[in-house]
Amino acid sequence: MWMNRALRPHVSRHPLTKLSKRYASSSSRPSDAPLRLAVVGSGPAGFYTAYRVMNKVPNVKVDMYEALPVPFGLVRHGVAPDHPEVKNCQDKFDEIASSENFTFIGNMSIGHPGHSAEHGTVELQTLMRHYDSVLFACGASEDKKLGIPGESTLSGIYSARGFVGWYNGLPDFASLEPDLTRGDEAVIIGQGNVALDVARMLLEDIDVLRKTDITEHALALLAESRIKRVHVVGRRGPMQAAFTIKEVRELMKLRDVAFHPINRALIPDDPKALPRATRRLMEVILKGTPDKALGSTSKTWSLDNCLSPKHFLGHENSPANVASTAFDVTKLADPYDPQSRVEPTGETAILPSDIVFRSVGYRSVALPGFDQVGIQFDEQRGIVSNDGLGRVTRLVSDENAQDVASRQMPGLYCAGWLKRGPTGVIASTMSDAFTTGDAIADDWLSGKDFLKSASPSASDGWEGVRRELGARAGRVVTWDQWRLIDAAEKARGRANGKEREKFTNTSDMLAVL
Numbered sequence: 186m187w188m189n190r191a192l193r194p195h196v197s198r199h200p201l202t203k204l205s206k207r208y209a210s211s212s213s214r215p216s217d218a219p220l221r222l223a224v225v226g227s228g229p230a231g232f233y234t235a236y237r238v239m240n241k242v243p244n245v246k247v248d249m250y251e252a253l254p255v256p257f258g259l260v261r262h263g264v265a266p267d268h269p270e271v272k273n274c275q276d277k278f279d280e281i282a283s284s285e286n287f288t289f290i291g292n293m294s295i296g297h298p299g300h301s302a303e304h305g306t307v308e309l310q311t312l313m314r315h316y317d318s319v320l321f322a323c324g325a326s327e328d329k330k331l332g333i334p335g336e337s338t339l340s341g342i343y344s345a346r347g348f349v350g351w352y353n354g355l356p357d358f359a360s361l362e363p364d365l366t367r368g369d370e371a372v373i374i375g376q377g378n379v380a381l382d383v384a385r386m387l388l389e390d391i392d393v394l395r396k397t398d399i400t401e402h403a404l405a406l407l408a409e410s411r412i413k414r415v416h417v418v419g420r421r422g423p424m425q426a427a428f429t430i431k432e433v434r435e436l437m438k439l440r441d442v443a444f445h446p447i448n449r450a451l452i453p454d455d456p457k458a459l460p461r462a463t464r465r466l467m468e469v470i471l472k473g474t475p476d477k478a479l480g481s482t483s484k485t486w487s488l489d490n491c492l493s494p495k496h497f498l499g500h501e502n503s504p505a506n507v508a509s510t511a512f513d514v515t516k517l518a519d520p521y522d523p524q525s526r527v528e529p530t531g532e533t534a535i536l537p538s539d540i541v542f543r544s545v546g547y548r549s550v551a552l553p554g555f556d557q558v559g560i561q562f563d564e565q566r567g568i569v570s571n572d573g574l575g576r577v578t579r580l581v582s583d584e585n586a587q588d589v590a591s592r593q594m595p596g597l598y599c600a601g602w603l604k605r606g607p608t609g610v611i612a613s614t615m616s617d618a619f620t621t622g623d624a625i626a627d628d629w630l631s632g633k634d635f636l637k638s639a640s641p642s643a644s645d646g647w648e649g650v651r652r653e654l655g656a657r658a659g660r661v662v663t664w665d666q667w668r669l670i671d672a673a674e675k676a677r678g679r680a681n682g683k684e685r686e687k688f689t690n691t692s693d694m695l696a697v698l
Contacts, residue, residue: 219244220629221646223316225295225552226323227251228258230601232278233615234320234575237622239286242629247287248316248647250307252294253356254662254694255670256282258324260611261687262355265382266397267389269684274611282664288647291662292691295323296553303695305659307650309554313596315649317635318625321569321577321599322618325547325607331374335497336543341367341507342497345379345544352386352403354687359402365410368539372510374494375544376419378610381432383542384415388442388484398678398685415486416536418512421527422451422490422520423470430466436486437469443477445487451520463523491515492534493527497541510538547607559594568606569599575621576628596636598625666698673697 220242224231227249235247255261257275264271282289293305295312313319328346336342343363350358371387373380386394391408399407419426437444447470453459456467470488479485492512500508514532517525551562551569561570561579570578570591577597582589600621601614609617629635651658662670670688677686688694 217244219246220318220625220635221245221316222247222625223312223319223646224249225312225319225321226258226601226603227256227289227291228322228324228601229260229274229278229611229614230324230604230618230621231258231320231322232274232281233618234322234598234600234622234625235287236277236281237619238625239281239284241622241626245286246646247284249282249287249289250293250295250312251289251291252297252304254292254691255667255688256289256291262350262353264353265349265385266353266394266399267385269397271611287664289662289664289667290647291667292660292695293658303660304691305654305657305661307654307658309552309558311650311653313558313636315645315647315653316596318596318598318629319636320621320625321552321597321603322601323549323552323603325549325567325602327548327550328543329546329548331494331543331545333494333496335499335507338505339497339499339507340364340505341539342541342543345373345375345383345542346547348383348386348542349379352399352407354400354689356690359689363406363540365406365412365540367411367506368537369411369413370416370537371412371414371540371542372416372418372536372538373542373544374418374510375546376417376488377427377544377546378429378432380417380542380544381428381436383544384417384486385432385436385439387412387415388436388439388486390440395681396683398683398687400687400689401681402689412540413484415484416489417486418489418492418494418536420491420493420515421525422517423447423467423488424451424463424521425517425523425525426488430462430469433466433469437472437474439484441477441482442474442484442486443479443482444473445479445485446473447471447488448490451490451517453521489536491517491527492536495533497538498535507538507541509535510541511535547602549603549607560597566606567602569603571599571604574624575600575604576624595628595634660695662695662698670694670697 222238224235224247231249239245260272260275281287295307296309328344347358347361348363351361373383394404452467456464491514493515494510495513496511497507498509498511500506512534514530514534515527516530518528519525549567555562559579560577563570572578575598577594577599578591579594580589581592598621600618605617674685674687678684
């Protein structure tokens, strides 16, 4: 492929002949050698990929690395507390982890500094020396920002990711302390399922939440909440929104909560002509809450459409606190087209905002060490460069920097949000993980090149990593030890009449052991 120099993307300058030095030729692999696979991240993407590989490769050893002492990623810390059925996949993950060919290495980060003195850290280059393959499945650890005035300077503005992590007991957000007592109006910017989860937590009867695994600290603050009116704001209309029917229906069914009617012009006159899934969703929105008239309930919510956030405004008497949000009013070129473009109208609308939640998406970040080993990370999309099937790739050039080509990085793979971006639910993550698992298995069984170990013991996995780290390995949490933490949380929950009471800091988790 020939490119004009001005249009050529940033590429690695390593000559193609040097790329092979880090990798092992398939001809040097003993026929009975096990595939040693390191999985970075213990969420659904990591577990489902490991499961697929373990079912397709006869001789495989999987070591799963997790920064926290506890597993399951967003299943534990992202799924809404009142959706326990979604967490049933944890039973399957426990079955996978119970295999003699699987090792869980909790409380161990890849490249990142530890969260405590007992936390372990391993460099990516060290990991690659001891495995045939490394799978990156560590999800999205940041959230997207709006980039508008007041967002970073006014208090009372929170990320939905932080709020969800707070009520789900994620240690990173244990000290969030959102102030839910400033007033009665909340604005949630974004119209995806996470935004509707946040709205439901703000509007749900506190006695219903008491029976879930929401943290006691979050329950205490939600019980004091003064919020009565929730705006779920989107730049486009309901036909373009990312939420699904389950989340909308749940909000409609909340006790003592009414829905403000939608702008009827944004939905076709005859929804029956729409595709089935879209038709059903529009029918739920149009029906609203006919059994709960506005003015007859203590709380209400609305879908506020065609509003693009422009500026957060401080309170006149408390200038450091958010008081309202200014929006540019937009219009849709075709309100009924799911892909309709947005056009400005020149008008401005202002919504009272005693508290604001930003819910415009999650964002993956590059792991420390990616640059050193040549892994290219797309900062704009928040993904590792890959072939769409999970094989990590990178653009390389010849010595004259003229020809540019995409090359697979042998032995390196990705799955989940780090592979395709932060979209989809657990079911789609499973399908995506199976695709990556198939790629790993097919490459191994067909004799393709994988990672090359620098030591004669070639690919000795966690045992080799632990020997190299020595005291720097910290206090590793095994799967059996996770089960002790799990049992302790369930015992704490029974004392409060609920399924579990999560530990919200790693010190308390480790103290169980």
